[in-house]
Amino acid sequence: MLGTGLATLLASTAYAQDETIKVGVLHSLSGTMAISETTLKDTVVMLVEEQNKKGGLLGKQLEAVVVDPASDWPLFAEKARELLTVNEVDVIFGGWTSVSRKSVLPVIEELNGLMFYPVQYEGEESSKNVFYTGAAPNQQAIPAVDYFLDELGVEKFALLGTDYVYPRTTNNILEAYLGSKGIAADDIFVNYTPFGHSDWSKIVADVKALGADGKKVGVISTINGDANVGFYKELAAAGISADDIPVVAFSVGEEELSGLDTSNLVGHLAAWNYFQSAESPVNDEFVAAWKAKMGEERVTNDPMEATYIGFNMWVSAVTEAGTTDVDTVEKAMIGQTFPNLTGTEAEMLPNHHLTKPVLIGEIQADGQFDIISQTEPVAGDAWTDFLPESAVLESDWKDLGCGMYNTETKTCVQLKSNY
The missing domain is CATH 3.40.50.2300 (Response regulator)
Structure with a gap:
């Protein structure tokens, strides 16, 4: 007691x-x-x-x-x-x-x-x-690719990412999307590096070589964390400017740029849904x-x-x-x-x-972004339309009470099997 x-x-x-x-x-x-x-x-x-x-x-x-x-x-x-x-x-x-x-x-x-x-x-x-x-990808990754295709005339894509689920899945979606837009598989270079990766010389050289045939190259970056510091430094060391090979990043914002010398990054891009300069x-x-x-x-x-x-x-x-x-x-x-x-x-x-809303921002010398493109709000899509196994899925927790509803079989699939 x-x-x-x-x-x-x-x-x-x-x-x-x-x-x-x-x-x-x-x-x-x-x-x-x-x-x-x-x-x-x-x-x-x-x-x-x-x-x-x-x-x-x-x-x-x-x-x-x-x-x-x-x-x-x-x-x-x-x-x-x-x-x-x-x-x-x-x-x-x-x-x-x-x-x-x-x-x-x-x-x-x-x-x-x-x-x-x-x-x-x-x-x-x-x-x-x-x-x-x-x-979700339809609110960032896909609009960024569209900007490269429609506004910058990019013909070859280097998909550079940190080696974990977000970059790999996003790039699977983007490869399928680029294929639907007529980009040949040989014109897509994919590379993954570990967290904290620091030696970017060979990868940047490979990206530069991608444009040896005169086609316009663009980098889609899903590089995360402090590995970005070494990546952007190597771009500058290789003499690559945004006019030569533009980079659009999905994980680099104002916070990451605050720790970098941005003088050599001016003109490179990021795709987000908000910038401080809004x-x-x-x-x-x-x-x-x-x-x-x-x-x-x-x-x-x-x-x-x-x-x-x-x-x-x-x-x-x-x-x-x-x-x-x-x-x-x-x-x-x-x-x-x-x-x-x-x-x-x-x-x-x-x-x-x-x-x-989807925003494309251009890096400025002060580490802020000039917003060069902005859409009206876009509804986030839990399941992409560009992977066949996902195109048939719907998430609706209000009426269907299911996050993974198969519209063909009319059944709710258990997401836990994907863990």
């Missing part, structure tokens, strides 16, 4: 835990991905503080619970389990690489947690327990708040905007539901709308993806 003092202590501890709504933050603060993910941790902490200044949520204050999975993919699963079972968080904001998300998925589905994933990814997934606030009153306010808190030298970027939209939609859904219960909030999330930072409106779709 517990002593009176211990019983009182345990009761008061349990009561204290109930006094806050816990927000898990699952981003790498060390290792190769810290260059990108630390900023997202800072973003969630800022949003939590701002929400608390507004009075919190459901009459309670929010509490950010930060862990460091250290760019170690299995550790993401362990830390997610720790957040859900030990810290008992109500929601998780986290992940950057798809391999980290894939690591978390079985855990979060087993424990019925709720996760917001804020980075562009390869698609080919739709979990009831995840909201994907970054871009002109809108709501973006001016967001950038000002960020710099006031973090310092004038700190920049904003696309995954920050995706975090901002997801966080505010979650607050609205919890408020509407009157609870943080995962199943109730998941239903309330579908159909939520919130202004994005580029001046239009984001909507959460039944497939747990957002509507997002």
